[in-house]
Amino acid sequence: MRLRGVGRRYGLRGPWVLRDVDLDLPRGALLRVEGANGSGKSTLLRLLAGIDTPTAGRITGRPRTAYVPERFPAALPFTAAGYLTHLGRVHGLGRAAAARGAEEWLERFGAGRHARTSLSELSKGTSQKVAVAQALLADPELLVLDEAWTGLDRDSRTLLDDAVTGRVAAGGTVVFVDHDPRRLAASLRGAADAVHRVAGGRLTTERAVDAAGASTGAGPGGPADAGSRGLAEADPRDPRVLAEFAGPRVLIEAQGPAGAPLPEGLPGAPALVPADSPVPPGTVRLTVVAAHSDALLRALLTARPAWHVHAVRPVDPPPASSAGSPSPTTESPPA
Amino acid sequence: MTALLRYQAALLWRSHRWLPPLMLYGILMVIGVQHGEPVLDSFGYAAGVLLPVAAWLVRVCVTNEPPAARDCAAAAAGPGRVHLAGILTALGASTALAATGTAVVAAIGDPRSADHQVPVDLWPATAAGLAAAVACALLGTAVGALCNRPVLRSTAWAVPSTGFAAILVLFAGGSPARAAVTGLVTGSRSGTVPFSPLPLAGALALTAAAVAGACALAGRRA
Numbered sequence: 001m002r003l004r005g006v007g008r009r010y011g012l013r014g015p016w017v018l019r020d021v022d023l024d025l026p027r028g029a030l031l032r033v034e035g036a037n038g039s040g041k042s043t044l045l046r047l048l049a050g051i052d053t054p055t056a057g058r059i060t061g062r063p064r065t066a067y068v069p070e071r072f073p074a075a076l077p078f079t080a081a082g083y084l085t086h087l088g089r090v091h092g093l094g095r096a097a098a099a100r101g102a103e104e105w106l107e108r109f110g111a112g113r114h115a116r117t118s119l120s121e122l123s124k125g126t127s128q129k130v131a132v133a134q135a136l137l138a139d140p141e142l143l144v145l146d147e148a149w150t151g152l153d154r155d156s157r158t159l160l161d162d163a164v165t166g167r168v169a170a171g172g173t174v175v176f177v178d179h180d181p182r183r184l185a186a187s188l189r190g191a192a193d194a195v196h197r198v199a200g201g202r203l204t205t206e207r208a209v210d211a212a213g214a215s216t217g218a219g220p221g222g223p224a225d226a227g228s229r230g231l232a233e234a235d236p237r238d239p240r241v242l243a244e245f246a247g248p249r250v251l252i253e254a255q256g257p258a259g260a261p262l263p264e265g266l267p268g269a270p271a272l273v274p275a276d277s278p279v280p281p282g283t284v285r286l287t288v289v290a291a292h293s294d295a296l297l298r299a300l301l302t303a304r305p306a307w308h309v310h311a312v313r314p315v316d317p318p319p320a321s322s323a324g325s326p327s328p329t330t331e332s333p334p335a
Numbered sequence: 336m337t338a339l340l341r342y343q344a345a346l347l348w349r350s351h352r353w354l355p356p357l358m359l360y361g362i363l364m365v366i367g368v369q370h371g372e373p374v375l376d377s378f379g380y381a382a383g384v385l386l387p388v389a390a391w392l393v394r395v396c397v398t399n400e401p402p403a404a405r406d407c408a409a410a411a412a413g414p415g416r417v418h419l420a421g422i423l424t425a426l427g428a429s430t431a432l433a434a435t436g437t438a439v440v441a442a443i444g445d446p447r448s449a450d451h452q453v454p455v456d457l458w459p460a461t462a463a464g465l466a467a468a469v470a471c472a473l474l475g476t477a478v479g480a481l482c483n484r485p486v487l488r489s490t491a492w493a494v495p496s497t498g499f500a501a502i503l504v505l506f507a508g509g510s511p512a513r514a515a516v517t518g519l520v521t522g523s524r525s526g527t528v529p530f531s532p533l534p535l536a537g538a539l540a541l542t543a544a545a546v547a548g549a550c551a552l553a554g555r556r557a
Contacts, residue, residue, distance in 0.1 A: 050413060077350045082345075090412050
């Protein structure tokens with residue numbers, strides 16, 4: 001999608017909120033928009049989402065678009081699942097696919113038990129999950145997020161981060177505004193990614209992400225980044241791997257349907273590790289940073305066809321940092 | 336578009352905001368349409384009272400969604416199409432009222448002229464009554480589209496304007512609504528069923544223009 005000379009003002013003689021915006025939104029790009037309060041960030045996002053029409057200039061090549069507002073106090077006479085099914089169909093899904101997507105996304109956000117709750121009775125955070133779910137439901141080609149993380153709990157913020165990196169990895173475009181300057185910072189490394197700033201009604205490119213950073217792969221603190229770009233074959237005990245993905249890791253043993261490959265775009269950059277004892281056919285062992293383990297488990301359990309998780313346990317610390325005292329390994333019961 | 340219409344129709348039905356305009360229509364019909372009255376007079380009255388009701392239904396449908404939810408739908412389908420779906424849902428509801436009202440009048444009215452002397456053919460009379468009612472539903476929809484969001488955004492302007500415009504369209508000379516209603520009332524005096532496609536065609540053209548204008552503004556005036 002391209003913006004050429006785009007401007008927007010409210011009313012016939014109102015001041016220009018935005019002027020002369022030229023912007024390309026390539027496929028597979030993650031774009032961050034920054035700016036002070038009232039600078040026109042939200043106006044830009046509304047233009048990008050197609051909610052508002054530009055007063056001047058042209059927007060061409062609009063893909064299938066979805067938008068998440070900052071607050072979603074939707075006093076609508078629908079249940080959460082009912083609303084999502086309607087919106088899924090507006091996004092172009094068939095009846096069955098929309099209903100299935102609604103249930104799946106609510107489940108993923110841990111709001112499955114609210115599927116039959118009326119939207120007007122939902123808490124602020126759960127309403128926001130519904131707003132995020134309606135946008136992700138139909139795999140949009142352009143996803144516009146206006147502080148969509150506000151009000152979400154920690155797991156849901158991580159899940160949304162993973163969904164964003166997943167959309168970008170799948171060739172979609174994601175534009176976002178967030179007050180947290182570190183939001184998705186680790187993922188803003190692709191060749192097409194950029195940070196733009198709105199000030200004084202103009203849009204400037206604050207930081208075009210350098211292509212070198214992207215070509216060398218994940219940099220420090222890049223689990224979410226690498227997560228979008230596939231699995232890495234790695235030994236979890238290798239100190240270099242641990243240095244790259246800092247923090248305690250969790251080992252997940254999962255079994256897929258016969259012959260099924262691992263689902264693509266798994267969150268948290270799980271590393272595939274060889275089994276140290278015989279395992280049933282179709283079983284894989286993955287390690288992931290503990291912070292991403294919940295999201296990875298959810299992704300496996302909600303994959304189609306579904307995976308069975310046999311074991312989840314913390315990975316032993318590397319020998320270097322735990323001199324001669326191996327910590328006890330705790331097996332958790334099969335999920 | 337089908338998905339949007341289904342969404343807007345479900346929204347209207349489940350919000351129960353159709354109840355006040357439906358009650359207005361019901362009360363006006365009970366006051367003005369009585370058993371054994373000349374059928375063409377009653378058709379004219381039933382068509383006339385439908386016009387403000389149709390305008391009110393448009394207001395209900397285009398203000399039914401909270402802004403955040405409207406934005407989500409607009410991003411998915413475009414603001415013009417979302418607005419059009421709301422207006423068409425309202426038009427569907429008022430057309431259903433037109434059909435119901437016409438059926439009730441045909442069932443309880445006296446198929447004779449205003450002085451109860453000349454018999455009137457019931458089927459052609461019912462067709463003329465339905466055409467007049469649909470013309471008024473269309474013009475009421477046009478009034479609703481031009482007197483509400485996104486054209487008039489504040490309630491303080493929108494509600495009085497809708498009322499005044501409905502009265503104006505009903506009584507102003509040259510209005511297709513007035514032509515449709517007077518055609519029936521005049522025909523009732525002589526016991527002849529009026530047949531002129533002009534009011535309905537005029538109403539259709541005016542409404543299409545009004546709705547297209549309102550939908551084109553939908554993304555421009557937030």
